[in-house]
Amino acid sequence: MSGTKHNWTKEDILGIYNKPLMELLYEAAIVHRLNHDPNVVQVSTLLSIKTGGCSEDCGYCPQAARYHTNIEGNDLMSVQQVKAQALRAKARGSSRVCMGAAWRNVKDGVEFDAVLEMVRTINKLDMEVCCTLGMITENQAQRLAEAGLYAYNHNLDASEAYYKKIISTRGYQDRLDTIANVRKTNVTVCSGGIIGMGENIEDRAGMLVALSTLNPQPESTPINALVAVEGTPLEDEKPVSIWDMIRMVATTRIVMPKTQIRLSAGRTQMSREGQAMCFFAGANSVFAGDKLLTTPNPDVNEDIEMFELLGLNLQKPFTKKDQPQTVEAQASQFKSLGEKPKWTRPTHKIERNERANKKG
Numbered sequence: 001m002s003g004t005k006h007n008w009t010k011e012d013i014l015g016i017y018n019k020p021l022m023e024l025l026y027e028a029a030i031v032h033r034l035n036h037d038p039n040v041v042q043v044s045t046l047l048s049i050k051t052g053g054c055s056e057d058c059g060y061c062p063q064a065a066r067y068h069t070n071i072e073g074n075d076l077m078s079v080q081q082v083k084a085q086a087l088r089a090k091a092r093g094s095s096r097v098c099m100g101a102a103w104r105n106v107k108d109g110v111e112f113d114a115v116l117e118m119v120r121t122i123n124k125l126d127m128e129v130c131c132t133l134g135m136i137t138e139n140q141a142q143r144l145a146e147a148g149l150y151a152y153n154h155n156l157d158a159s160e161a162y163y164k165k166i167i168s169t170r171g172y173q174d175r176l177d178t179i180a181n182v183r184k185t186n187v188t189v190c191s192g193g194i195i196g197m198g199e200n201i202e203d204r205a206g207m208l209v210a211l212s213t214l215n216p217q218p219e220s221t222p223i224n225a226l227v228a229v230e231g232t233p234l235e236d237e238k239p240v241s242i243w244d245m246i247r248m249v250a251t252t253r254i255v256m257p258k259t260q261i262r263l264s265a266g267r268t269q270m271s272r273e274g275q276a277m278c279f280f281a282g283a284n285s286v287f288a289g290d291k292l293l294t295t296p297n298p299d300v301n302e303d304i305e306m307f308e309l310l311g312l313n314l315q316k317p318f319t320k321k322d323q324p325q326t327v328e329a330q331a332s333q334f335k336s337l338g339e340k341p342k343w344t345r346p347t348h349k350i351e352r353n354e355r356a357n358k359k360g
């Protein structure tokens with residue numbers, strides 16, 4: 001296994017990203033082989049347990065209540081519904097279920113208690129459980145850990161500079177603070193970002209600086225290609241080129257050698273050949289299921305066919321880290337604090353977000 005460097009600079013990363021493509025692919029493939037089995041892919045299923053109606057203004061997101069998209073919102077799913085979906089995902093080869101709720105941050109109370117029960121339930125199915133619930137406090141992270149959470153997803157989305165052009169309802173430091181709260185537990189960190197939001201290559205390198213200088217680096221990093229949804233501020237962004245995606249994956253692999261790199265949103269726009277190049281460049285995980293929260297995703301059978309074609313085997317759950325133990329609610333050490341944390345609300349305005357809000 002090669003060592004992990006934590007002091008990558010933007011210049012280092014730009015130097016890697018801009019290498020001649022064959023050079024970049026070769027280097028990334030070597031790093032990949034030194035740190036992972038290149039013939040194994042990890043499959044996660046993303047489940048939207050509470051869709052739409054979100055108070056935030058993320059420019060890429062159709063679930064933000066302020067934009068006029070055709071998303072059908074739903075209240076929090078029941079534990080039984082989640083269990084049924086998890087079993088279905090397991091039968092189709094997923095080793096991980098990632099539950100997403102369209103929340104700004106977690107609030108203590110019945111809904112969070114229900115999510116904790118979902119975590120316990122899925123962990124008992126011997127699947128890795130991940131949650132993406134917005135910002136969380138240390139106590140909330142501890143409670144999730146106790147329930148048996150394997151990973152917490154909290155994407156940095158972009159570089160700090162570009163983040164301000166996409167989201168105005170919370171600050172970058174809030175993201176980093178949530179990741180730091182997760183790091184105080186034994187839950188692994190999943191954090192990545194999105195390309196194709198109008199950012200330049202320097203911004204992409206800036207995002208990779210932010211992710212790769214975390215110590216420890218995230219155990220998994222989703223690289224999303226924007227799916228421009230009508231009604232969102234980013235509706236007119238052109239699909240990102242596959243070559244940009246390949247370069248981004250390869251660069252991420254080199255600077256984050258041990259991280260599991262996940263192809264996430266935007267996979268329906270990628271050919272099999274394009275995805276194969278991404279796997280060669282170091283991607284070793286995908287999201288499965290016909291929907292990713294609210295946007296389309298390749299059919300599960302198509303993915304299975306692709307893995308067979310490429311000779312990729314499915315990663316078993318808990319290959320990278322032992323299964324956490326679940327503590328039942330009655331035996332919990334960490335009680336609800338009924339906290340009202342003060343996550344920031346920056347004051348800057350983003351014109352295109354304001355326009356999309358007013359469109360109506």
Ligand code: SF4
Nearest residue numbers: 054056058061064102
């Ligand atoms: S990305 Fe998450 S926080 Fe942002 S608007 Fe969508 S659901 Fe809300």
